[in-house]
Amino acid sequence: MNYETVIGIEIHCELKTKTKMFSGAPVSFGAVANSCVNEIDLGHPGTMPCVNKEAVRLAIMAATALHCEIDPLVKFDRKNYYYSDLPKGFQITQQFHPIGSGGYVEIETDEGKKQIRLNRIHMEEDTAKQFHNEEGTLIDFNRAGTPLVEIVSEADMRSGKEAAAYVEKLRSILNYLGVSDVKMEEGSMRCDVNISLREAGSTVFGVKTEIKNLNSIANVSKAVDYEVERQKEILEQGGTIIQETRRFDEAQKATVSMRKKEGNVDYKYFPEPNIPPIRLASDWIADIQAHLPELPDQRKERYQSEYGLNDYDAGVLVNNRELAEFYDEVCAHTSEYKLAANWTIVELTAALNKLNVKPENNPCNPLHLAEMLQMIKEGTISSKQAKIVFEEIMQGKDPKQVVAEKGMKQMSDGNELLKLVNEVLDNNPKSIEDFKNGKDRAVGFLVGQVMKASKGTANPAMTNQLIKQELAKR
Amino acid sequence: MEQMNKAYFQKLARQLMFDVSDEEAEQLQEEFEILNKQIALLEKIDTEHTEPMIYPFEAETTFLREDQITQTISREDALKNAKAVMAGHVHVPKVVK
Numbered sequence: 001m002n003y004e005t006v007i008g009i010e011i012h013c014e015l016k017t018k019t020k021m022f023s024g025a026p027v028s029f030g031a032v033a034n035s036c037v038n039e040i041d042l043g044h045p046g047t048m049p050c051v052n053k054e055a056v057r058l059a060i061m062a063a064t065a066l067h068c069e070i071d072p073l074v075k076f077d078r079k080n081y082y083y084s085d086l087p088k089g090f091q092i093t094q095q096f097h098p099i100g101s102g103g104y105v106e107i108e109t110d111e112g113k114k115q116i117r118l119n120r121i122h123m124e125e126d127t128a129k130q131f132h133n134e135e136g137t138l139i140d141f142n143r144a145g146t147p148l149v150e151i152v153s154e155a156d157m158r159s160g161k162e163a164a165a166y167v168e169k170l171r172s173i174l175n176y177l178g179v180s181d182v183k184m185e186e187g188s189m190r191c192d193v194n195i196s197l198r199e200a201g202s203t204v205f206g207v208k209t210e211i212k213n214l215n216s217i218a219n220v221s222k223a224v225d226y227e228v229e230r231q232k233e234i235l236e237q238g239g240t241i242i243q244e245t246r247r248f249d250e251a252q253k254a255t256v257s258m259r260k261k262e263g264n265v266d267y268k269y270f271p272e273p274n275i276p277p278i279r280l281a282s283d284w285i286a287d288i289q290a291h292l293p294e295l296p297d298q299r300k301e302r303y304q305s306e307y308g309l310n311d312y313d314a315g316v317l318v319n320n321r322e323l324a325e326f327y328d329e330v331c332a333h334t335s336e337y338k339l340a341a342n343w344t345i346v347e348l349t350a351a352l353n354k355l356n357v358k359p360e361n362n363p364c365n366p367l368h369l370a371e372m373l374q375m376i377k378e379g380t381i382s383s384k385q386a387k388i389v390f391e392e393i394m395q396g397k398d399p400k401q402v403v404a405e406k407g408m409k410q411m412s413d414g415n416e417l418l419k420l421v422n423e424v425l426d427n428n429p430k431s432i433e434d435f436k437n438g439k440d441r442a443v444g445f446l447v448g449q450v451m452k453a454s455k456g457t458a459n460p461a462m463t464n465q466l467i468k469q470e471l472a473k474r
Numbered sequence: 475m476e477q478m479n480k481a482y483f484q485k486l487a488r489q490l491m492f493d494v495s496d497e498e499a500e501q502l503q504e505e506f507e508i509l510n511k512q513i514a515l516l517e518k519i520d521t522e523h524t525e526p527m528i529y530p531f532e533a534e535t536t537f538l539r540e541d542q543i544t545q546t547i548s549r550e551d552a553l554k555n556a557k558a559v560m561a562g563h564v565h566v567p568k569v570v571k
Contacts, residue, residue, distance in 0.1 A: 024544030
């Protein structure tokens with residue numbers, strides 16, 4: 001039978017605020033356990049939640065960038081469940097009135113662009129972090145109450161590749177907006193994937209499984225591919241899929257069962273009585289929406305239209321915000337946009353890998369790289385020499401100083417070079433003869449000889465041109 | 475609606491993971507009988523054209539808190555109410571596999 005894969009994704013993102021969603025306690029990743037909490041986070045009796053303005057602002061930014069419709073009346077609800085990660089016995093969330101509804105994320109697929117529709121984006125609070133060991137469960141309440149947005153897609157994805165593209169695009173958008181750290185490995189962005197199969201052409205959903213614990217985009221695609229095969233095998237043998245929560249086990253490269261879902265859990269949602277509805281000022285919302293930072297798609301478009309980059313190069317730069325920002329800084333000092341893109345994508349990336357440095361800690365001064373590119377353009381140094389200069393730039397050196405110290409100036413003086421060219425020609429009568437017999441390769445050999453005689457300082461383009469000019473005279 | 479008898483309260487107690495004695499279950503049953511009678515009185519009121527209320531005051535608010543750190547309690551205080559503490563964490567029995 002032919003199966004169609006149906007995938008929907010829920011993403012939780014921690015918002016980059018100084019304090020919690022409903023309390024003035026600090027938000028801090030990696031702080032000493034239970035040192036960033038107050039009575040509200042711990043759910044002590046008599047405490048009252050108070051909504052963080054910055055969290056609402058960041059949620060509006062995200063909702064706007066994702067093309068959602070904003071609800072200007074903020075309401076919260078209680079989701080009731082009994083578990084040790086939740087000190088109050090309920091989570092404050094937005095079940096009935098999400099801040100953003102609808103919207104979409106556009107991804108690139110093999111068949112072109114595709115819009116993944118969103119169901120909603122809502123605000124809520126994070127739970128405490130738990131560590132399970134042999135002796136029991138240890139709870140750190142620092143994370144309890146951290147502001148989150150949950151972004152829920154429609155079941156519009158059809159493969160592991162599409163699922164990974166969706167998560168990657170969403171991560172990039174939220175990263176450019178600066179609303180979240182979006183670090184999947186640290187858990188500031190967490191992704192739950194719902195997967196089911198159905199007969200191709202059917203409009204009814206099959207039984208789904210939910211996969212948790214996906215800590216990288218690569219794992220999203222691997223986990224989905226594995227799960228699709230697992231479900232297909234069961235269905236083909238006439239079995240039925242059990243609705244359950246599974247997690248991706250990196251070592252086994254497989255999804256393994258965590259818990260069965262016996263019917264729908266009743267969370268007994270009801271409106272949060274301690275937070276009356278809050279009307280957001282329409283001019284405040286409009287102001288936030290009018291000042292969104294440049295988004296990845298807009299930046300890619302700008303790189304192509306303003307800097308003349310091709311689709312691929314623009315895409316590579318935009319995929320890494322830090323790299324793109326560095327590139328923009330280089331372009332502020334030079335108009336060699338394409339050269340700057342090549343050096344950023346190829347040489348800089350290679351150098352960072354070699355130094356084992358992340359792009360956000362890039363030691364290269366963009367002004368220095370721009371100056372070096374200018375030297376290449378003006379023929380002061382050759383591309384070969386530039387590689388040596390670049391190594392020094394990565395150590396913090398000024399390219400002008402490097403060129404001076406190493407006596408690197410490229411020979412671009414026409415008279416000097418002409419003299420050298422004629423010396424080489426005089427010493428290589430055989431090559432002149434070859435050339436006259438139609439062997440164009442002889443030119444390459446002669447250029448090489450001039451390079452050698454100049455100890456690599458001859459300007460290759462000028463040398464080439466002078467050799468052809470002088471050969472014609474002989 | 476289930477009958478609010480002794481067995482019902484014992485079942486609820488089990489679900490919420492606390493112990494309830496026979497005597498307490500009986501007492502709960504008696505109290506809830508009184509409550510149910512009072513609720514039955516409320517049910518006689520005609521609410522045909524009345525919208526349900528969620529908040530005592532239906533006026534919308536506008537206040538949002540500025541994102542400034544205001545109040546943190548010490549780690550010692552945070553852990554004071556915990557029955558067991560291990561390595562600065564609240565220590566509870568494990569309920570997941």
